[in-house]
Amino acid sequence: MDEASVRYTNAVLIDDELRTHIGDFLLHTDGSWSESKGDEDVIHNLDGSKRLITRSFQNWHTHLPMQLNARDFSDGLPLQEWLEKSIFPTEMNLTKEYARIGALASALEMIKTGSTFACDMYHFPDAIVSALDEAGLRGIVCGPQTQWPPNAEEDDGAVRRELDSQLASNRPEDKVHYGVATHAVYTCDEDTLLAGKELAEKHNSHMTIHVSETRKEVADCFKETGMYPLEYLDSIDYFIPNRTICAHGSWVKKSEMRTMAARKAILAHCPSSNMKLACGGTASLPAYKEAGVEVRLGTDGPASSGSGLDMAHEARMACLVQRHDHWDASALLAKDAFAMATSGSKDWATWDLNDIRMNPVGKDNERHISNLIYNGGNCLDLWIDGNPIMQSGTVNTINEKMLLETFNLAVTDYYS
Numbered sequence: 272m273d274e275a276s277v278r279y280t281n282a283v284l285i286d287d288e289l290r291t292h293i294g295d296f297l298l299h300t301d302g303s304w305s306e307s308k309g310d311e312d313v314i315h316n317l318d319g320s321k322r323l324i325t326r327s328f329q330n331w332h333t334h335l336p337m338q339l340n341a342r343d344f345s346d347g348l349p350l351q352e353w354l355e356k357s358i359f360p361t362e363m364n365l366t367k368e369y370a371r372i373g374a375l376a377s378a379l380e381m382i383k384t385g386s387t388f389a390c391d392m393y394h395f396p397d398a399i400v401s402a403l404d405e406a407g408l409r410g411i412v413c414g415p416q417t418q419w420p421p422n423a424e425e426d427d428g429a430v431r432r433e434l435d436s437q438l439a440s441n442r443p444e445d446k447v448h449y450g451v452a453t454h455a456v457y458t459c460d461e462d463t464l465l466a467g468k469e470l471a472e473k474h475n476s477h478m479t480i481h482v483s484e485t486r487k488e489v490a491d492c493f494k495e496t497g498m499y500p501l502e503y504l505d506s507i508d509y510f511i512p513n514r515t516i517c518a519h520g521s522w523v524k525k526s527e528m529r530t531m532a533a534r535k536a537i538l539a540h541c542p543s544s545n546m547k548l549a550c551g552g553t554a555s556l557p558a559y560k561e562a563g564v565e566v567r568l569g570t571d572g573p574a575s576s577g578s579g580l581d582m583a584h585e586a587r588m589a590c591l592v593q594r595h596d597h598w599d600a601s602a603l604l605a606k607d608a609f610a611m612a613t614s615g616s617k618d619w620a621t622w623d624l625n626d627i628r629m630n631p632v633g634k635d636n637e638r639h640i641s642n643l644i645y646n647g648g649n650c651l652d653l654w655i656d657g658n659p660i661m662q663s664g665t666v667n668t669i670n671e672k673m674l675l676e677t678f679n680l681a682v683t684d685y686y687s
């Protein structure tokens with residue numbers, strides 16, 4: 272256990288097994304915690320009497336710069352139309368600086384809502400890494416291998432070479448690492464998918480892809496290859512065990528789920544996005560669980576989910592849609608959604624117990640997780656490696672006022 276950075280007195284702490292503890296606690300720089308005897312040297316000594324301490328949220332599917340595409344952007348369009356008529360044409364105006372500002376605005380929203388990690392997929396990955404570094408957050412930033420904008424000039428492989436050198440710059444001690452994005456089977460041919468795998472394998476990095484998000488994607492893939500998307504990906508030996516993140520996985524057969532489990536692919540469930548874009552289906556978590564697939568949670572981009580990057584909100588959506596879809600009130604409990612949304616977190620968030628949404632606390636302080644997931648809460652403090660990213664609601668790493676001005680100007684320019 273490393274040195275302690277912070278002591279909270281009189282606080283409520285939820286541990287990794289979701290047990291509730293009440294008392295004085297130390298948070299250590301290595302992410303562990305212990306009870307305080309009161310005499311340890313710490314940098315921050317804080318009154319925790321109206322604070323709930325939990326692990327921070329981990330968001331496993333994002334497009335952070337899409338904060339630029341405000342939430343009502345082309346509201347009402349289904350996925351394919353939304354991509355082809357709105358997103359792709361607008362993205363022709365994308366620059367590295369717009370991507371950085373959009374990602375920084377997303378980082379601010381993550382901090383305010385208690386998330387410390389994003390697995391991202393977008394253009395200009397170096398701009399996104401820079402934004403997450405500035406914000407002090409963790410991330411895996413997966414860059415595409417193709418030229419952007421696509422008509423800017425002939426793709427001579429320069430972007431792939433740049434991603435290769437970005438991946439080579441990954442160091443284990445960094446909080447943010449580069450990964451490889453292969454967008455989807457309908458936008459990447461076999462050579463592109465396998466070239467992505469080759470890069471990820473070469474650098475021991477993560478790889479991410481959208482899979483079986485809509486029935487159209489599945490039908491088109493079947494028409495072209497005679498296989499469902501996950502069957503097709505397996506037929507070309509696409510998966511890297513434990514390092515392939517498949518977003519959505521909504522229209523998937525049980526045999527494909529078993530393939531995912533065998534290949535140790537990880538599912539990122541994105542319920543808000545699926546519902547907002549009228550995909551008509553979401554990942555069947557009971558079936559994934561039965562198949563033995565590891566499932567995490569993601570918000571998708573702020574424009575596609577329509578609900579931003581708030582992971583407590585996303586966990587609530589997961590609870591609701593799983594129960595609704597399966598006619599089963601026990602399909603996903605709040606505590607299981609919370610565990611899925613914080614899985615692997617080494618960081619800490621504290622929540623305001625003076626907030627009406629976090630009350631009543633219950634006679635044994637047993638209602639906190641349900642309150643947070645079903646009702647939301649105010650995140651007050653956020654700790655990474657013992658460093659305060661936010662304290663009492665004030666973000667230490669980003670000047671919020673200045674960023675909002677820059678962000679609004681950037682959005683106006685982006686659409687002009």
Ligand SMILES: [Zn+2]
Binds near residue numbers: 334481518571572
């Ligand atoms: Zn996505």
